[in-house]
Amino acid sequence: MDLRREPVRAGVTSPTPGREPAVKKFINHPDAVVREALVGLAAAHPDLRVDLEQQIVVRAEAPRAGKVGLISGGGSGHEPMHAGFVGLGMLDAACPGEVFTSPVPDQIVAAAKAVDGGAGVVHIVKNYTGDVMNFQMAAELSGDEGIEVHSVLVDDDVAVEDSTWTAGRRGTGATMLVEKIAGALAEEGADAAAVAALGTRVNEASASFAIALTACTTPAAGRPGFELPEDEMEVGVGIHGEPGRRREQLRPAREIATMTLEAILAAKPVAAGEDAIVVVNGLGATPLIELYLLYGEVAGLLESAGVRIARNLVGNYVTSLDMAGMSLTVCRADPELLRLWDAPVRTPALRWGV
Amino acid sequence: MDVALARAWLDAAADALAARTEELTSLDAAIGDSDHGVNMNRGFGAVRTALAGASPAGPGAVFTLAGTTLVSKVGGASGPLYGSAFRALGKALPEGAEVDAAAFGAGLRAGLDALVKLGGAAPGDKTIVDAYAPAVDAYDAALREHGGDGDGGLAAAARAAAGAAAEGMRATVPLQARKGRASYLGERSIGHQDPGATSTWLIFQALADAAAT
Known part of the structure; x- marks a missing residue:
């Protein structure tokens, strides 16, 4: 078959349904992106249960009697978070919403019913107005069904002032650390209150x-959320394509690493001699070569400060569709956190020790 | 306010939100995350579908079903906020096939109370409340002034509400956002019209249009 041949059905002018060439992405139709990506996730990972009706992703062996169920969720567009973190040693279920839109309560309740093994569930919620409201409504509904619900609110983004003038600090890169470390404790059989308390501690x-x-x-939308001149950068962005706190002239990576690390350590100091888990995370369209370059700068700065990078990750974990950019996350670690970080994990996006 | 008018209002709101999807999304792109138009269109489209397959006995049941559908289908902050407002409106209305303009006004205020309780926003925070609160005040003032007899009273009050919502919406432009995703922008949120206040105006304008015919 000659695939280069001109279509024979010349004169047909009406567009094929779903064929809208305006958006330059690998999609069929903007409305079907989340669902069709879940179809692909299910095909790639048969060890996950993907429920297209409820729009949830569940660990194959859930519910496990006596094990606390870890549930997270949020808008789609941050892949691999959250569905890519479902599996042994991490999440029991993920609830993907529409792109950049929090999931609805029905999804979260369906996930709780699917993973509750009698020990209750823990919601891991990023601090955004919509996420908080939908998880709160779901917690009440699940409670009515007799499921014990605890919650961890993640608000690690120090670019935002935590004050009465904002919705509070956003949940971003640390969400993955909370899900990994709390997930490891849940796998060991800890109760829901302990798992939630540890998540909050992370x-x-x-x-x-x-x-x-x-x-x-x-x-x-089909077009970029904002225009950014070639020689400028957005400082203090979130993970939903919204503009940052301010716009500045682009600077060398060393200065950017210094600026971000200083902001982080000013808010959450790590003393000389202490351990840290460091994540240099790509926002979707930044190549690994740049992320490693940045990691090298960050590692050098922390070494000068006497902080030991006990564990690290460099890659795309908490993304914002096709945004070019990076986030830096620093977690002050102690032996318990490091032990749980090292515990076995088997998910589409993180796997070690198994 | 009877079932036919309740349905006509939600239908008109669905039409308006579908026609203005692009515009709401552009407003949201400036200070949020570009999804408000799409989400509202999806939500009110789902309300239309849900109502087409239901036979509610009174306007209260229409609004309760609409609210429940919005909570289930929209997501984000606007789903719970608008959903709770419509549910509270529905539950506040007395039983029966028809309710008078004063009872409907009390229902609108119950919706506002539910929205404020859930979202914690005050007037001036650059949110839905900046259009909704003046709309309810204007509705009540119009009823007090002209009386609420018959559908004429409701139509005049709804017209006043839509006008006040529009004014409140325009007044969000110079405000700095203190709630929701736009608050992360700090001073950079100044100079943009709030998308939530805009969709609220569209919904009150749809009420005025439906009540006028």
Whole structure:
């Protein structure tokens, strides 16, 4: 078959349904992106249960009697978070919402019913107005069904002032650390209150700061969320394509690493001699070569400060569609956190020790 | 306010939100995350579908079903906020096939109370409340002034509410956001019209249009 041949059905002018060439992405239709990506996730990872009806991703062996169920969720567009963190030693279920839109209560309740093994569930919620409201409504509904619900609120983004003048600090890069470390404790059989308390402790020990070099384009909007001149960067961005706290001239990576690390350590100090888990995270369109370059700068700065990087991750874990940019997360670690960080994990995006 | 008018209002709101999806999304792109138009369109489209398959006995049941559907289908902050407002409106209305303009006004205020309780926003925070609160005040003032007899009273009050919502919406432009995602921008949120206040105006304008015919 000659695939280069001109279509024979010349003269057909009406567009094929779903064929809208305006958005330059690998999609069929903006409305179907989340669902069709879940179809692909299910095909790639048969060890996950993907329920397209309820729009939830569940660990195959859930519910496990006596084990606390860890549930997270949020808008889609941050992949691999959260569905990529479902599996042994991490989440029991993920609830993906529409792109950059929190999931609805029905999804979260369906996830709780699917993973509750009698020991209750823990919600891991990023601090955004919509996420907090939908998880809160779901917690009440699940409670009515007799499921014990505890919650961890993640608000690690120190670019935002935590004050009465904002919705509070956003939940960003530290969400992955909370899910990994709390997930490891849940796997060991700890109760829901203990798992939630540990998740909160990880959040309190962590701080993040992000810089964007470009805006991202949601499939529905079809154009970048904001215009950014070639020689400028957005400082203090979130993970939903919104502009940052301020716009500055682009600077060398060393200065950017210094600026972000200083903001993080000012908010959550790590003393000389202490351990840290450090994540240099790409926001979606930044190549690994730049992330490693930045990690080298951060590692050098922390070494000068006498802080030991006990563990690290460099890569794309908490993304913002096709935004070019990076976030830095530093978590002050102690032996318990490091032990649980090292515990076995088997998910699409994180796997070690198994 | 009867079932037919309740349905006509939600239908008109769905039409308006569908027609203005792009505009709401552009407003949201400036200070939020570019999803408000799409989410509201999806939500009110789902309300239309849910109502088409239901036979509610009174306007209260229409609004309760609309609210429940919005909570289930929209997500984000606007789903719970608008959903709770419509549910509270529905539950506040007395039983029966028809309610008078004063009872409907009390229902609108119950919706505002539910929204404020859930979102914690005050007037001036650059949110839905900046359009909703003046709309309810204007509705009540119009009823007090002209009386609420028959559908004429409701139509005049709804017209006043839509006008006040528009004014409140325009007044969000110079405000700095203190709630929701726009608050992360700090001073950079100044100079942009709030998308939530804009969708609230569209919904009150739809009420005025439906009540006028």
